[in-house]
Amino acid sequence: MELENNTQISKFLLLEFSEKPELQPLIFVIFLSMYLITVFGNLLIILAVSSDSCLHTPMYFFLSNLSFVDICFTSTTIPNMLWNIQTHSKVITYEACITQIYFYILFAGLDDILLAVMAYDRYMAICHPLQYMVIMSPRLCGLLVLLSWTMNIMYSLLHSLMVLRLSFCSDLEIHHFFCELNQVIKLSCSDTFLNNIVIYFSTALFGGGPFAGIIYSYSKIVSSITGISSAQGKYKVFSTCASHLSVVSLFYCTVLGVYLSPAITHSSHASATASVMYTVVMPMLNPFIYSLRNKDIKKSLKRFYLGMPGVKLPVT
Numbered sequence: 001m002e003l004e005n006n007t008q009i010s011k012f013l014l015l016e017f018s019e020k021p022e023l024q025p026l027i028f029v030i031f032l033s034m035y036l037i038t039v040f041g042n043l044l045i046i047l048a049v050s051s052d053s054c055l056h057t058p059m060y061f062f063l064s065n066l067s068f069v070d071i072c073f074t075s076t077t078i079p080n081m082l083w084n085i086q087t088h089s090k091v092i093t094y095e096a097c098i099t100q101i102y103f104y105i106l107f108a109g110l111d112d113i114l115l116a117v118m119a120y121d122r123y124m125a126i127c128h129p130l131q132y133m134v135i136m137s138p139r140l141c142g143l144l145v146l147l148s149w150t151m152n153i154m155y156s157l158l159h160s161l162m163v164l165r166l167s168f169c170s171d172l173e174i175h176h177f178f179c180e181l182n183q184v185i186k187l188s189c190s191d192t193f194l195n196n197i198v199i200y201f202s203t204a205l206f207g208g209g210p211f212a213g214i215i216y217s218y219s220k221i222v223s224s225i226t227g228i229s230s231a232q233g234k235y236k237v238f239s240t241c242a243s244h245l246s247v248v249s250l251f252y253c254t255v256l257g258v259y260l261s262p263a264i265t266h267s268s269h270a271s272a273t274a275s276v277m278y279t280v281v282m283p284m285l286n287p288f289i290y291s292l293r294n295k296d297i298k299k300s301l302k303r304f305y306l307g308m309p310g311v312k313l314p315v316t
Contacts, residue, residue, distance in 0.1 A: 007046055009094045012184070014084060016177040016272040028085045034284050035078045041287030042067035044301060052300040057127070058136040061120045063290060065145055069114060070283035076100055077178040077279055097179040098160055104178065105156035109206055113148040115248050116210035116217075121191050122241040123217035127224045162198055163292035166190045176272045179277075214248055243290045250285065254278040 010276045036224065045090040050053045084090060092100070159181060166188040181199070185192050221241060226233045254277040266278050291297045 038284040048300040110153040118215040265271040
């Protein structure tokens with residue numbers, strides 16, 4: 001088979017969710033609704049944290065960063081998919097595909113590392129409460145976020161450059177709703193051994209590292225909770241990290257379900273469908289999890305709403 005130089009490729013075809021034309025309007029409405037809920041919900045979290053001085057703490061600082069990353073994470077895939085549905089197009093340009101790979105990996109990695117940083121924050125708050133505000137200073141919090149961005153910018157850049165070195169055959173059909181890295185590599189006519197080695201190594205480092213940090217932090221938290229004598233005290237301590245633990249469980253269960261399930265591994269359709277869970281559903285649910293289980297967030301949102309022009313308290 002004759003190879004094409006990768007610089008001559010002009011487009012890929014995104015085929016997932018486009019095989020049944022009669023379902024396109026329904027798919028469009030569903031994904032548009034989920035995207036708007038995701039953006040609106042996470043923006044509310046950011047506004048609540050930024051507008052309320054009571055929430056200017058390390059925990060809510062990291063939460064607002066996570067909300068911003070979730071908005072960006074979903075925005076790397078869904079708007080392009082909605083545009084393709086609306087225009088009845090399956091095309092994504094080569095340049096746009098590489099760009100999508102870069103930002104998708106960037107924000108997925110940031111989600112992972114920020115969850116680990118938030119776990120460390122909960123560990124410090126519960127296990128070292130007296131030194132918490134001294135250790136988790138604004139300077140350290142800013143450095144942790146800056147380090148997370150720097151590491152993931154380099155991480156995603158590495159993968160993008162590795163894709164740029166590949167040549168592709170005439171079959172440029174991606175059976176996914178976005179340019180998923182593994183799907184793009186499978187289309188290459190070049191030797192992808194080095195790409196796969198980089199993927200395995202970087203996934204173990206940037207995926208396994210934060211996960212190990214989360215496990216360590218929560219093992220210390222559980223050990224600290226078991227040392228509390230009263231049931232009320234245990235519940236109060238556990239409630240401070242229940243929302244974060246819910247988000248962590250949702251994130252890793254969906255990601256591991258996508259990449260470790262044998263049925264999904266051998267089915268492009270199943271992989272694309274499962275990917276919706278952590279690319280769309282999880283960022284959409286995060287604001288609900290944090291707001292519904294967090295009294296401070298609910299109070300802040302209420303104060304923010306009452307402070308809006310034209311909003312008056314009901315007369316009793």
